[in-house]
Amino acid sequence: MSPPGYTVGVYDSGVGGLSVLRALLVAIPEAHFVYVADQAxxxxxxxxxxxxxxRAHRITAGLRRDYPLDALVVACNTATxxxxDHLRQTHHDLPIVGVEPALKPAAALTAxxxxxxxxxxxxxxxxRFHQLQQRLQKGDGSGPHFHSQACDGLAQAIERDDTALIQxxxxxxxxxVQATVPSPQQxxxxxxxxxxxxFAADILRPLCGGQAHLIETGTPVARRTREVLLALRPSPAHAHASLTLLSTADPTMLARLAHRWLGVPEQAQLWQA
Structure with missing residues (x-):
């Protein structure tokens, strides 16, 4: 009998965390991933x-009740x-990996x-976001300039797959954001x-400028999660990847977008934390 693989919970408010899940599936093919979209x-x-x-506490407790988690990935910037910090204090025996805006990689990349x-x-x-910015600022004012924009409604439009509103x-x-500098190319x-x-990158890329860098967090989060799991125990040699998709609301959209974006079977279940 094959040794048990890792079981990893992945949690987001909706379908956005599928971008992180995509990177996790590549980085840790021997894991069973349980993805929760708190769409309700x-x-x-x-x-x-x-x-x-x-909600974060309720989802985490529910996942631990129903699945033998080895780690949890909070695949939501807002929840992170x-x-x-509250989750780590309460679930101190569970490795929890979060996502943060990739300000540090951006600071290293910008010309x-x-x-x-x-x-x-x-x-x-x-x-937490302001502290992250402050850590990257230099005392002489020569550090990177972050031009931040709260994008009300955009995540919800992506949830609904409303292409016109996303555009x-x-x-x-x-x-x-571009209006805050003399030239958009800055x-x-x-x-x-x-x-x-x-999942709006194809729309954003030409708006931001064809040569501009777009930075997201899926790959580094996946890399960090693999490190955490390997620190627990060696990677099983013959374990097989598997995926469970759960939603706290109608799971139809989650199933459809996971099939489109990840190429997985169009299957998701209604779940209550």
Whole structure:
């Protein structure tokens, strides 16, 4: 009998975390992933910190009740910013990996020193986000300049797969950031500070400038998760990858978009934490 593989929970407010899941499936093919889309309460980006934290605790407890988790990936920038410290205090025996806007990689990559950041309001206004920016600033003012924009409604439009609204909102928010500098070309690097936004990259890329860098967090999160799992125990030699998709609302959209974006069977289940 093959040794048991890893079991990894992956949690987001909706379908955006599928961008992280895609990277995880490549990096850790021997794992069983349980993906939860908390669509009954999406989007998180415009909810208060207390509500986001309560949902994070409920989802984590529910996953641990139903599955033998080896690790949890909080594949949501807003939930990471507002709730991950609380989760780690409560579930101190469970490795928890979060996602944060990729400000540090952007700072290392930019040639102009001007970086656009597209994120949810919950992320942009969080203390964790401001602390991350401050750590990258230099005392003489020569550090990178972050031009941050709260993109109200964009994650929800991606949840609904509303192409026309996604286009409209992307144009609005990219132009708002570009208006903060004398020339749009000054912003040569863009941080996609919500896991949903990678799925709008084809729309965002020409708006941001064809040569601009778009940075997301899926690959480094997957790399970190693999390191965490290997620290627990060696990788099973013959374990097979598997995936369970769960939604706290009608799972039809989750199943359809997971099939489109990840190429997995169009199957998802209704689940209650």
């Amino acid at each position: 309460y999406a989007p998180y980006g415009e909810r208060g910190a207390a509500a986001v934290t309560e 910013a507002q709730a991950i 102009t020193g001007h970086i656009g950041v597209l994120a949810t309001r919950g992320t942009v206004e969080s203390a 409209t909102l992307c144009e609005r928010y990219v132009h708002a 912003i040569d690097t863009w941080v996609l500070g919500c896991t949903h936004y990678l």
